[in-house]
Every structure is written in C-alpha cells, then in structure tokens.
Amino acid sequence: MKKILVVLVLLTALVGTAFAGGNQEGVKDSGVRPTLELLQNKPEIDAALKTYAKAWGEANGVDVVIKTVGGSVDVTVDQMLTVGYAAGDLPDVFVFPGVDDYKKWSEVILDVSDQKWVKDTAVEFVYDGKVYGFPVAVExxxxxxxxxxxxxxxxxxxxxxxxxxxxxxxxxxxxxxxxxxxxxxxxxxxxxxxxxxxxxxxxxxxxxxxxxxxxxxxxxxxxxxxxxxxxxxxxxxxxxxxxxxxxxxxxxxxxxxxxxxxxxxxxxxxxxxxxxxxxxxxxxxxxxxxxxxxxxxxxxxxxxxxxAAPAYYAINKDSKVIDFAKQFLNDLVYTDDGHNYMVKEAGMIPAYSTVKLSPTSPLSQSVQKWAADGKxxxxxxxxxxxxxxxxxxxxxxxxxxxxxxxxxxxxxxxxxxxxxxx
Amino acid sequence: MNKGKHDPIFWLFLAPAIIAFLMVIIIPFLMGIFYSLTDWTSRPQPGGLQFVGLKNFIESIQDPSFLYSFLLTFVYTFINMLLINIVAFGLALLVTAKLKFKNIYRAGFFLPNLVGGLILGYIWQFIFNIVIPNLPVLSTIYPAIAEPANLMLANRNSAVMAIVIAGSWQYSGYIMMIYIAAILSVPEELFEAAKIDGASPFKKLLHITIPMTAQAFTITLFLTLVQSFKQFDVNVSLTGGGPSTQFMGKFMRGTELLALDIYNTAFTSNSLAQSQARSVLFFVVLVVISLIQVRQNKRKEIEL
Missing domain, CATH: 3.40.190.10 (Periplasmic binding protein-like II)
Structure with a gap:
C-alpha cells in the first residue's frame, strides 16, 4: 500500500513537470504584449537596429526581438530558417539575399505588393510581377x-x-x-x-x-x-x-x-x-x-x-503579427526615427526616395554618386x-x-x- | 534487489535516464535513418515527403568530393592518432618521472583541452598566418618560411598537417591523463626486479611499461580514433576546408574532412536528406573500424 502511494506521488510529480512547460507557453501567448521576431544578417548594424527596435516596440506595444547571424561566423540566415522550420519556429520577418533563396522559401513569404513603400523604391524584390521583399539598403x-x-x-x-x-x-x-x-x-x-x-x-x-x-x-x-x-x-x-x-x-x-x-x-x-x-x-x-x-x-x-539591394526583408505568411511586421517596415520608410536609424545610426545607403539624409562615410557616398549618375x-x-x-x-x-x-x-x-x- | 527488473520503483528511477536517452539519441537516430531514405529538405515541400529508396546513398558514393573527404579522413585519422598518442605517452612518461613541479606540468599540458575547438582554430590560424612568418628567430635561420607560398595554410598537404598539429595540441593532454593513470598503476616490484636484472631504461619501457599499460592503449586509441574521425570544429575555424585541390577531374576543398563535408552538403548544397545518408555511412564505417581496433587491442592486454 505504502509502495503504491510512493509510485503515485512520483508519477504525479513527473506528469506535473511534463505539463508545466505547456502552461507557461499558454500564459505567454495570452499576454498583453505580442512578440515580433526579426532575423537579419548584418552584424555591423545589430546594435543600431536593436536600439531602434526597442524604442519602436515600446511606442507600439510590441516586444521586438532582433536575431543576428553572419559576419565571420559560418551561420547563415538560410541555415537558421532550415533549423527553425524543422522546429516549427520561424521568425516573423527575415532577410533573404535574392532569387535563389526566394525560391527556397517562397511558400512562407508574404506578397507585399499592396504596401505603400513599393512606389518609393526602385530596388524592391519582384518575382512574377509581385513584390515579395523590402530592400534593406543599397550597397x-x-x-x-x-x-x-x-x-x-x-x-x-x-x-x-x-x-x-x-x-x-x-x-x-x-x-x-x-x-x-x-x-x-x-x-x-x-x-x-x-x-x-x-x-x-x-x-x-x-x-x-x-x-x-x-x-x-x-x-x-x-x-x-x-x-x-x-x-x-x-x-x-x-x-x-x-x-x-x-x-x-x-x-x-x-x-x-x-x-x-x-x-x-x-x-x-x-x-x-x-x-x-x-x-x-x-x-x-x-x-x-x-x-x-x-x-x-x-x-x-x-x-x-x-x-543593388543586398538583401530584402520578407514577412512570414504564417506569422501571428503580420500587421505589426508591415507597420515596422513602413515606419522605417515614413518616420524620421526610421530615417535616422537607417542612415545615421546604421550607416546604410537608403533605398527609398522619401529619405533625405545622406551617409557620411566616403565609400557609401561614392556608391550614392555612381547611383545618382545612373552608372x-x-x-x-x-x-x-x-x-x-x-x-x-x-x-x-x-x-x-x-x-x-x-x-x-x-x-x-x-x-x-x-x-x-x- | 531480488525482485529485480519487475519492480516498478526500479523502472521509475531509471525513467529519467531512459527518457532522455530515447529523446536525444535513439529517436533522432532512427528518424535520421528514415530521412536518409527520403527527399526531406526541412523546407516547405509542396509535394510532401517522398520515399526515394537508396538514391541518396548511391549519389553520395558517386560524388568525388565525398570520396575525397573519406580518403582524407582516413589519412588524417592515421597521422593524428599516431601523433597524439606518441606525444601523450611521452608527456605521461615525463610527468610520472621524478621531476620538480610535475603537477604544474600535468595541469599545463591538460589546459589546451579546456579551450573550445573553434577558438583554438582561430588562434592557430593566427599563429600559422601571422606569427610564424614574422618571427625574427625563424625568418633569419630559414628565410623561406616567410614566403607566402610556404605558409602552412597555403598548401593542401601542410594545411592537413596544421589541423593535425592544432588537434594534437588540444587533445594530447587529455590522453596523457589516461596514460598517467595507467603508468602509475604498474606494480613497483616489476621495476625493482628489472633493476636487479640490470635492465636499461629503454628495456624497462619496452618490456614492462608498455605491456602493462596495454589496457590504456585500448582506450586511448579508441578515443583518438573516434575523435579524429569526427574532427569538425578545428577544421572549420582553422582552414574552412581550404586550400582547394583537384580530385577525379573536379575542383574541391582540399582539407574538408568528413564531418565538414556532411555539414556543407546539408547547409551549403541544401541537400539535407543526402547529408543524412552520408552521416549514416559515416556512422557504419566508424563503428566497424572501432570494433576492429578494440578487438585487436584487447588481445594484447595482460590480465593481472
């Protein structure tokens, strides 16, 4: 009798722990602040992007999580997505460099042809006449x-x-x-x-x-x-x-x-x-x-x-926070904070005609000059x-x-x- | 204890270990074998998972870069096992001799084992590329060492040796520890008897120390065999597979060991199922070779 009791107690403890994980998951989902996860591949802008994303997230009631891979470390966005897909956990926004990678992930990339920013850039990612990628910058x-x-x-x-x-x-x-x-x-x-x-x-x-x-x-x-x-x-x-x-x-x-x-x-x-x-x-x-x-x-x-644009942000079609993702990208193009982040903080050459700021580093200025001359x-x-x-x-x-x-x-x-x- | 394996308490206490083993070893292993027979990509697949039989295995065997990696891994394993064991046994003899500060040496030789392989690879890359050609001592004695064409990492053969050196530096200390334990357990009477017979130190080493530590050789040879075969982190960070070479009329990475080849097949060529098939082949070959090695070594062991 005593032995059965011990077994029962142990079993309940075991089952309890097994379910505990699930419960926490539930609390997080029904929480007040949703999470927007962005996966990108430029270590040099990581700090600037995190600072901007934190401020933007606070203003909009979202927790923006920035994940960065790349640089000299041999992990690419594609590998992260492959691993994430196997685990059933893809980011809401992710970077892809071009057509070869678009084809690999076309099933989960959202059509963003209706977005406002499309008419303000010349280098958006187009496939079969539809827009799928938001150009991160010009390089x-x-x-x-x-x-x-x-x-x-x-x-x-x-x-x-x-x-x-x-x-x-x-x-x-x-x-x-x-x-x-x-x-x-x-x-x-x-x-x-x-x-x-x-x-x-x-x-x-x-x-x-x-x-x-x-x-x-x-x-x-x-x-x-x-x-x-x-x-x-x-x-x-x-x-x-x-x-x-x-x-x-x-x-x-x-x-x-x-x-x-x-x-x-x-x-x-x-x-x-x-x-x-x-x-x-x-x-x-x-x-x-x-x-x-x-x-x-x-x-x-x-x-x-x-x-050209070295990479594009794609929105995950199955994301739970598509509207936030769209707004995040729009605000980069149409707010002063977004402009300031892209050009001043991250030092990128903007891909949008709405941005009036210019980068200060000589090689970026040279790229802008060649582009302005159409060469x-x-x-x-x-x-x-x-x-x-x-x-x-x-x-x-x-x-x-x-x-x-x-x-x-x-x-x-x-x-x-x-x-x-x- | 008499009730043994039918006692539920017994199984209950075993459960955490069994569940962990099942979840992280057995199930992934079986899934891996399953995936190696399919066209799995870990990407959205509109057609769903297709069963393709042995296609992945056949394509792997026909791929020159896989064959090259296989051959290279054998060569690397052979040199690496030899060097690690000679160095480790030598160090073990040294630090078990009557020496001042021998505990400090023991700790010192063991320390590289605590450095992560990736970091270690980058450190050695710096040594081979920057330190060696710029060391005044070396470049005055042997000026050719500073020639770009003579850099360790610039040629295929010397780059393989570079991985061996970095790998041995990392692993010798660990193997040394096993040898130390074995050498210390050799009964002192044997040495005393040899002394009375007037045996030279070399004879003592050959006829007492080595036979009496044969059981340690079984373990160390097994460990170095498996470790060399699975070499990945030092390979990635030190050479990244370069420099290139030509094999069977194809251009390919010259220092790409098997583990790196499997990784590149999965994540650069995006053939996850085929890289899974290569892992299965890798596993089978490694099991067979280790079984042969352990069996051979066991025969030489002496029962006290």
Whole structure:
C-alpha cells in the first residue's frame, strides 16, 4: 500500500513537470504584449537596429526581438530558417539575399505588393510581377581606391574603366611600390573561406559588367550551358591581373580583416570590396580619401559599379503579427526615427526616395554618386545557387590564386563548370 | 534487489535516464535513418515527403568530393592518432618521472583541452598566418618560411598537417591523463626486479611499461580514433576546408574532412536528406573500424 502511494506521488510529480512547460507557453501567448521576431544578417548594424527596435516596440506595444547571424561566423540566415522550420519556429520577418533563396522559401513569404513603400523604391524584390521583399539598403562594390596614393603615382581614377587601363596602372604602381610605401597594388582575398569575394562578387563582373541594368542575357546563357568564350577570356585576364598584383599572403591565406587591413593601413592602393568595408577602414584609423572605380573586366570601357539591394526583408505568411511586421517596415520608410536609424545610426545607403539624409562615410557616398549618375550594373550572382558558387566556383578561383592552374586552365575549368549546369 | 527488473520503483528511477536517452539519441537516430531514405529538405515541400529508396546513398558514393573527404579522413585519422598518442605517452612518461613541479606540468599540458575547438582554430590560424612568418628567430635561420607560398595554410598537404598539429595540441593532454593513470598503476616490484636484472631504461619501457599499460592503449586509441574521425570544429575555424585541390577531374576543398563535408552538403548544397545518408555511412564505417581496433587491442592486454 505504502509502495503504491510512493509510485503515485512520483508519477504525479513527473506528469506535473511534463505539463508545466505547456502552461507557461499558454500564459505567454495570452499576454498583453505580442512578440515580433526579426532575423537579419548584418552584424555591423545589430546594435543600431536593436536600439531602434526597442524604442519602436515600446511606442507600439510590441516586444521586438532582433536575431543576428553572419559576419565571420559560418551561420547563415538560410541555415537558421532550415533549423527553425524543422522546429516549427520561424521568425516573423527575415532577410533573404535574392532569387535563389526566394525560391527556397517562397511558400512562407508574404506578397507585399499592396504596401505603400513599393512606389518609393526602385530596388524592391519582384518575382512574377509581385513584390515579395523590402530592400534593406543599397550597397555597391567596385575597386575601392586610395585617392591620395593614386595622385602620388600620377594615375587618374577616371581613366580606370577597362582591362588595358588597369593593366597599365597596375604595372606602373607595381614598379613604384618602394616610393609609395606599398606591399602590393591590390588587396584581394581568394582563400576558401573568402569565396564570397571571388565566387560571389568578382564572379558578378562576368555576369553583368557593361550590360544594361537587369540584363540577364549572360546569366541565362551560362545557366543553359552556353559560354561566351570571348567574354570569359577577357574576364579571366582581369582575374589574373587582380591575383598577380595582390599580396600573395593575403590572397591565399588572408581573411576579411587582413584584406581590409592592408588597404586601411595604406599598404595597398586598391581594395576589392564594397562600401560595407567603410566601417572597418574607419575603425582602423584611416582618414585618406577613397572612392570606387569600375571593374575592368573587359576590353571595352565599362563605366559603372555594381549597385543593388543586398538583401530584402520578407514577412512570414504564417506569422501571428503580420500587421505589426508591415507597420515596422513602413515606419522605417515614413518616420524620421526610421530615417535616422537607417542612415545615421546604421550607416546604410537608403533605398527609398522619401529619405533625405545622406551617409557620411566616403565609400557609401561614392556608391550614392555612381547611383545618382545612373552608372550602375546589376548583381546577378544570386541567379546561381549557393552550392554552385561555393562548392564549384570557389575552389576553381582558389586553385588559380594558388598558382596551381594557369589562366588557360582557369578558363577551361570555368567553362566546364558552366557546361555542367544545364 | 531480488525482485529485480519487475519492480516498478526500479523502472521509475531509471525513467529519467531512459527518457532522455530515447529523446536525444535513439529517436533522432532512427528518424535520421528514415530521412536518409527520403527527399526531406526541412523546407516547405509542396509535394510532401517522398520515399526515394537508396538514391541518396548511391549519389553520395558517386560524388568525388565525398570520396575525397573519406580518403582524407582516413589519412588524417592515421597521422593524428599516431601523433597524439606518441606525444601523450611521452608527456605521461615525463610527468610520472621524478621531476620538480610535475603537477604544474600535468595541469599545463591538460589546459589546451579546456579551450573550445573553434577558438583554438582561430588562434592557430593566427599563429600559422601571422606569427610564424614574422618571427625574427625563424625568418633569419630559414628565410623561406616567410614566403607566402610556404605558409602552412597555403598548401593542401601542410594545411592537413596544421589541423593535425592544432588537434594534437588540444587533445594530447587529455590522453596523457589516461596514460598517467595507467603508468602509475604498474606494480613497483616489476621495476625493482628489472633493476636487479640490470635492465636499461629503454628495456624497462619496452618490456614492462608498455605491456602493462596495454589496457590504456585500448582506450586511448579508441578515443583518438573516434575523435579524429569526427574532427569538425578545428577544421572549420582553422582552414574552412581550404586550400582547394583537384580530385577525379573536379575542383574541391582540399582539407574538408568528413564531418565538414556532411555539414556543407546539408547547409551549403541544401541537400539535407543526402547529408543524412552520408552521416549514416559515416556512422557504419566508424563503428566497424572501432570494433576492429578494440578487438585487436584487447588481445594484447595482460590480465593481472
């Protein structure tokens, strides 16, 4: 009798604990303040966004939870969503970079074509005529240059628009390395962990340089396995040029900090990165004048840099707080606090015509200037899967950078990779 | 105790452990095997889950990068086991000898084991990329060491060795502890008898210490085998799989061990089901190899 009693007591305790979790869950759901969860991938704006979100949440009676992944840590938004989906717990708003990722998550992304902000931006994410993504900002990359060293070397940045101009300029400055105090002309990184510089950003030169904005002719050709050999060979010469005049240690083993550091400390004239590097360059104490020059991946002049929205906020179709999510995005575009956060606090280039503020950092200003002049080329790398870019292209660039294959073999390897796509 | 396994109290006390084991080991393991036979993506799938038979396994075996990772993992495991055990046994002999401050050494050699693998990888990356080429002592004796082409992490073979070095540095101290316990348990009379017979220290090591610590070798070889096979964190942070290499006419990551290959298949190639199939293959191979190793080692053990 006594034994049965003990068993009963223990069982009730056990069952009690099992249900306790469920009860707490219930209390939270019926609580006064709903929660809006946002998943994003820019560690550099994490603090600014959290501060803004907290203030906005207080004003609107919502708890806004910001989750940030990315940077040098190898976790992406896509991985977080994959894990979240398996656990049945997706964020209410999340970031996606482009069409390849849109297709993976299209089932849960809300159609936001009816939103007010759509008419105030030129770079919203559109698929099949419907708007699905709120552009987070505008970003751009080209060849960032140190204007002071270029002046000392007697090179006019306005002349750097094609292969031959870059070749001449690189040769000239390479011979003047000692007097200019340089380690190398270009700061470039091509290690496997830096595949996002080679196989994502640099790769885009092949896809869209010199073409009208949004022109997908090269992309569609490559996706169908048809390679324009002339364009590819010119591009390979450009890649070879960048690798040849780069600091070999940074090129083969350096990380982002090493690459940006060489430019920030004046040891390299050119940096193959985008305007996001501004924060790191300023952080390193650099004060020199800098701006972007176009990529010289072709014999023909290509007078423009690559500018687009790097990522879009998508609203989760199954979210319980869709209205709050919509309002959160709208308030970024239509309130002074939102403008202040985007431009002043987070240092981003706004993607909306309603924002009258301008970023203060030189590379961001340079991107804005190129965009204002209409001299921009699109970002087309997202039409290729992450798998293809990281696992197929990344190692090919790395082999070329390490000198294991020459330019002809590099061309052949890329051609083979594209032909494997169809 | 007589009532044994039919006593409900017995099962009740066991329940927390059994439930935890079921929830975090058995059920996920069975689900994993199930998913490896489907086209599961962990994303919204309009068509629902489809059963695809052994497709994932066949595609895995046909993938050159998976085969390459498999071969590389064998090579890495062999070198790593060898180095860890030699270093650990050497250290154990050192700190069980009559030495001043030997407890401090013991603690010191064990400490790297307390550093997380990811952090350790980044620290060693800094050592290989920045410290070694810039060390005046090294670069005056051997100037080629500062050449970018000669950096440890710039070449495939030396990069694998870099993972071995970092991995051994981390794990040797732990294995050393097991050897210390075994060496201290060898009866002193044996050494005294050997001394009377006039055996040299090397003979004593070869004919007394090593045979008498054979049971420790079974454990340490098993632990280092499994640990090397499952190497992931140091791999990710130290080399990230780079530099690249060519294998069977394909370009691929040159230092991508199996665990990293499985991870990349899941999260870069987005083939979750196929990476699940690779995990199952990985598991089977590892079980077979460890069983053979333990059986072989057991034969050499001496019963006192």
């Amino acid at each position: 751009g990359w080209g060849m960032a240059y140190n204007a002071e060293i270029l002046k000392a070397a007697g090179v006019d940045p306005a002349s750097l628009v094609n292969l031959s101009a870059y070749k001449a300029a690189f040769e000239k400055m390479d011979s003047m390395k000692a007097e200019l105090g340089l380690d190398s002309v270009v700061s470039m990184a091509a290690s496997i962990s830096m595949s996002w510089v080679t196989a994502h950003h640099n790769f885009n030169s092949l896809l869209s340089n010199g073409l009208p904005y949004g022109d997908l002719s090269v992309v569609n050709g490559l996706l169908a396995g048809k390679v324009d050999m002339d364009r590819l060979e010119q591009y390979a010469e450009w890649v070879g040029l960048l690798f040849k005049y780069a600091d070999q240690a940074v090129l083969t083993t350096g990380d982002y900090d090493a690459q940006v550091g060489a430019f920030a400390s004046g040891k390299a004239v050119f940096l193959h990165q985008g305007n996001w590097a501004d924060g790191n360059i300023e952080g390193a104490g650099a004060t020199f004048k800098r701006a972007f020059a176009p990529h010289g991946s072709m014999n023909a002049a290509t007078d423009g840099i690559f500018v 921009v080329y699109s970002w087309s790398q997202y039409y290729f899967s992450e798998d293809f870019r990281n696992n197929t292209l990344g190692p090919i660039y790395n082999q070329f950078a390490g000198g294991n294959i020459n330019e002809t073999q590099f061309v052949a390897a890329l051609k083979g990779a594209f032909e494997g796509l169809k």
